[in-house]
């Protein structure tokens with residue numbers, strides 16, 4: 001494990017799997033990493049930012065415009081971290097990242113982040129299989145983004161299929177592999 005002493009930026013987008021990002025935060029902290037969390041507006045409706053504050057020990061960034069600690073939160077958040085993990089990555093954030101759209105804190109930080117970015121997609125199986133989402137995933141892979149999952153299994157909407165977010169353990173392993181210079185074993189195929 002290479003996580004001890006590493007700085008990890010965790011972006012949480014508005015998927016129901018945001019609750020699993022809380023467990024991921026705990027695991028990364030337990031492994032000795034520093035974890036800074038940013039959430040989209042939708043994510044903050046699904047899981048309270050206070051949960052991530054409590055688990056990471058750091059205030060959670062929520063907006064480009066209301067961060068009392070920085071005039072350029074997307075730049076300062078990107079500066080200290082060795083890796084940016086977005087979990088869950090929604091169809092929306094993937095489409096924005098694939099197109100270079102930067103209209104909120106998370107999408108702007110994706111554009112401003114100079115290091116490796118790992119996406120853990122999570123969504124309904126129909127959303128995942130839509131050509132638009134598949135185009136986003138293919139473009140992001142071409143652009144050098146790393147992927148872990150999505151997995152096949154039971155989805156929060158009750159369906160079975162592809163779209164389940166990788167488990168926190170698998171995401172931690174992928175982060176570790178990227179930081180060690182090995183290609184992660186999970187993929188968006």
Ligand SMILES: Cc1cc2nc3c(=O)[nH]c(=O)nc-3n(C[C@H](O)[C@H](O)[C@H](O)COP(=O)(O)O)c2cc1C
Pocket residue numbers: 012013014015016017040041042043088089090091092093122123124127
């Ligand atoms: C209860 C609930 C669960 C959702 N789960 C997902 C999801 O797992 N994946 C996804 O792509 N969108 C999901 N959505 C839709 C997104 O929240 C919506 O597209 C939103 O605009 C995403 O914004 P963000 O990417 O800025 O977080 C969900 C919406 C609701 C109300």
